[in-house]
Amino acid sequence: MTTIVKSPHNAVPSEFYELQKILDGKIVKNQDVYTISTNSALGKGAVRYIHLQPGLQAYDFDITLHENLEIPISRVSFTSLQFLYCLEGDCSHQFEDLDKIHLIDQFQTAVIHSNKGLESRIFVKAGKRLVLNIIAVNKKEYFDKFSNESNKFGKRIQELLYQIGNKQKHFHLGSHSLKIAEQLKLLIGLEYDNEISEMLSQKGRYYLILAKHIEQFCLEVDNNTNTSGLLKNELKMITQMSDFIKQYPEIQHSIKTLCLESGLSPAKLQEGFKFMYNRTVSDFVRNTRLDKAEKLIRTTDLTISEIVYTVGLTSRSYFCKIFKKKYRYSPKEYKIKSASSISS
Template sequence: MEKIENDLVSVPSELNDLKEHLQGNITVDYDMHTLTLDSEVGKGQVRYTNLQSGLQTFDFKLKLIKDIEIPIDSITSESIQFLYCLDGKCYHQFESFEKATLIERFQTAVAHSDKSLASKIIIRKGNHLVLNIICVNKKEYFDKFSKENNPFGKKLQGLLYDIGTKSKHFHLGSYSLKIAEQLKLLFGIEYSNEVSELLSQKGRYYLILAEHIEQFHAEIENNSNTSGLLKNELMAISQVSDFIKGHPEIQHSIKSLCLESGLSPAKLQEGFKFMFQRTVSDFVRNVRLEKAEKLIKTTELTISEVVYSVGLTSRSYFCKIFKKKYSCSPKEYKSR
């Protein structure tokens, strides 16, 4: 992507305001803006994406050498903020006299404040933080959908409007691996061209917002953790799923994955069904198919070599499950 150095005319005011607290240089990749930190502040970046009017997202991926407090007004005003901590930890605080609330790794939070009550995000030095914040302007965004077919449902829309009418609201949510998986793809996936990258990234932010809203609604209604799994169990599921993705060629079994994760077979299956809506064996199969599809598309390997590379032994079985997923045989897919 073409990168343009800091241009105050094209850079959103939100990112210029943020630059006052996190000093650095701003570059522009089409309509994505990145603030790269100066070395005296720390290492890392903050990426700003304007999804549409009234809907923006910030991705913090940094490690500071000093504590920094970022006023919410520097990011957004008169909005509802959906926060998710993918790695590390940070704090949210309403004004200085209130106790700061810790947001841990894999944890969600929903916040709202108006101009009469300031709030801020606190980032401690030495902490490698990966934080996503989706800012939703109630009037610009939700009012728009009230005149159309609202994808979030009238009941849910009313709930969010109730939040927006309160001068102060903060909800510390439970841990979510579903959002973690979407953000991992945002940060780690490779794209074949700039258009597909842009569309895929923006589409995934909408999926993350939908998951935030669904989880928030469930927790408000049920007043409980929607996963039923402990934090350490969710972290173990995340680690073992990453292990499978990194090594699809291994002959994974429930026993070996339980040893890898330290979870019981029941907890392992429960975690995968909650996280991926799949059994462990279905998840392994899908990972192998997606890896095979990528190899067919991007390499000169024969179909038999692809089958071996993803840990399968039967070409006929591979062709059967591939056709079921991609609606054509591997040979037809390769010829296209």
């Protein structure tokens, strides 16, 4: 159910109302999500806020503005470490006491911290769509639970937080990452009018995004390098090819045809899919076909043979073999199981 929030709400941080003033829009609540729609005189789009747990908040910007705009990031949260990811377009960041401006490019990460009293801001360009995710993490409230973790990132993040906390400001420009893009693409544009279980599933994606941020941040600081050797245009082409395969799994995709379509070499194509999905191209195609087949089994009356043809496979016996390996049931058994769960 969607409602308009007319006064400060205890579930919404005061910083979100600061953003409301800047964007001059109304706050609307839909389940656990609060959204500011941009005033039409300023541009179009919205900023979405979701409280994940104490000490952990997520903000999704999807805006196209008529004029350049400066947004104080400390208005998002001044007590936190902010993990930024730019899914579309780009933006710039600057601390108020420095002339240096950092460009955060499409598919690029950044980690920002500043002590209270030091302004930290991002600049949004006019006429260019910006899709930006910010996960704000209260360093003490959230990361304290990592202190007893035995995994290497749990201990390492504690060390890094101690070092960062002793500085008045910190800015880390990370590498380009398609792994985070893949998760965010499933969240951007979501209406959040679904069931509570689905809502929890979507919240889980933010935790996956944060985990990937932390892992990448630790690796980059320790190795003094980024985690991908791919260029921005190569990363963009990889995500276009993965979207193409998902949209048309029935096509007989091959390394040769995908290279011709993308302009990438076979080595770059394989490197990109391995980096983003931890799969070879052929594994990705096979898994995409299985995902579509599973959905067709659950939601349609197509026969197994018809589904095999629809997803681009030619051998029913081969399909049954790989389907059972992934889902632990044969396609026929899975169809019966899905039908019984719906009826009950």
